[in-house]
Amino acid sequence: MTALLEVKDVSKQYGSDTLALANISFSVKEGEFVSVIGPSGAGKSTLLRCINRMIDASSGTITFDGVNVPTLNKRELRRLRTKIGMIFQHYNLVNRLSVMENVLHGRLGFKSTVAGALGIYTEAEKQQAVEILSILGLSEQMYKRCDQLSGGQKQRVGIGRALLQNPKMLLCDEPIASLDPNASKIIMDHLQNISSSMGITVLINLHQVEIALKYSDRIIGVSRGEVVYNGSPDKMTNEDIVRIYGSEAETLMIDVGDKDVGDKNAG
Numbered sequence: 001m002t003a004l005l006e007v008k009d010v011s012k013q014y015g016s017d018t019l020a021l022a023n024i025s026f027s028v029k030e031g032e033f034v035s036v037i038g039p040s041g042a043g044k045s046t047l048l049r050c051i052n053r054m055i056d057a058s059s060g061t062i063t064f065d066g067v068n069v070p071t072l073n074k075r076e077l078r079r080l081r082t083k084i085g086m087i088f089q090h091y092n093l094v095n096r097l098s099v100m101e102n103v104l105h106g107r108l109g110f111k112s113t114v115a116g117a118l119g120i121y122t123e124a125e126k127q128q129a130v131e132i133l134s135i136l137g138l139s140e141q142m143y144k145r146c147d148q149l150s151g152g153q154k155q156r157v158g159i160g161r162a163l164l165q166n167p168k169m170l171l172c173d174e175p176i177a178s179l180d181p182n183a184s185k186i187i188m189d190h191l192q193n194i195s196s197s198m199g200i201t202v203l204i205n206l207h208q209v210e211i212a213l214k215y216s217d218r219i220i221g222v223s224r225g226e227v228v229y230n231g232s233p234d235k236m237t238n239e240d241i242v243r244i245y246g247s248e249a250e251t252l253m254i255d256v257g258d259k260d261v262g263d264k265n266a267g
């Protein structure tokens with residue numbers, strides 16, 4: 001099967017002295033659940049941002065769904081972004097608006113500026129929003145303002161908004177970094193379900209090794225802007241963890257064969 005996303009020799013230089021990504025290459029197949037792990041400052045966020053052009057890579061090629069991302073013009077970029085749903089650590093919701101309105105914002109990329117500004121959505125779009133909110137367990141919160149929700153509920157709204165785009169891929173930048181273990185488990189279970197039952201590709205930045213091990217089809221380990229592991233969670237050894245995390249690794253040492261670690265943490 002051809003790759004949905006192909007990142008080839010991508011580098012990102014900030015200013016003159018920070019090489020955040022150094023010749024990164026990997027690919028992601030349609031429907032795969034791939035986690036990017038690595039220590040703080042390794043380049044995980046930079047990598048995700050280059051993929052949907054929130055920032056521009058300094059060099060290299062990024063092919064998504066057959067198009068070369070770095071060369072897209074504004075209009076083509078808008079089209080690309082409708083196919084990639086973004087999930088953020090801090091949710092990026094409009095807090096004073098309702099859950100429903102925030103989820104409907106997932107359709108904004110498909111509308112003229114005027115229709116978007118007037119909040120004009122079709123019945124089909126509203127119906128789909130209702131269905132997605134039900135899948136995400138938010139039916140009762142539909143008309144609540146987002147500032148009345150818990151962090152975990154807010155992140156589910158973020159996922160709902162991304163799903164309403166009918167995306168091919170979800171790019172998740174530390175989606176559980178601000179959540180407690182229970183809420184984290186709920187979010188990760190939803191993302192897994194989205195990947196396995198909806199066939200949507202998930203590329204996710206994670207801090208927690210044990211969660212990456214539990215949920216991923218494949219793990220990409222990044223250290224100092226380079227890919228130092230790219231393989232199945234089952235094959236990851238403690239030496240691999242040391243290669244990825246360096247001196248931080250000791251605190252992360254776990255029995256990598258024990259995939260229940262994440263469950264225990266989630267209580």
Ligand SMILES: Nc1ncnc2c1ncn2[C@@H]1O[C@H](COP(=O)(O)OP(=O)(O)OP(=O)(O)O)[C@@H](O)[C@H]1O
Nearest residue numbers: 014015018020038039040041042043044045046047
């Ligand atoms: N806008 C920026 N300008 C300059 N340097 C930056 C910028 N953004 C990130 N960096 C630097 O690039 C490197 C990679 O940062 P990045 O945020 O991608 O890492 P990360 O792995 O996502 O880290 P964290 O887990 O802490 O979010 C770091 O050295 C960081 O200081």
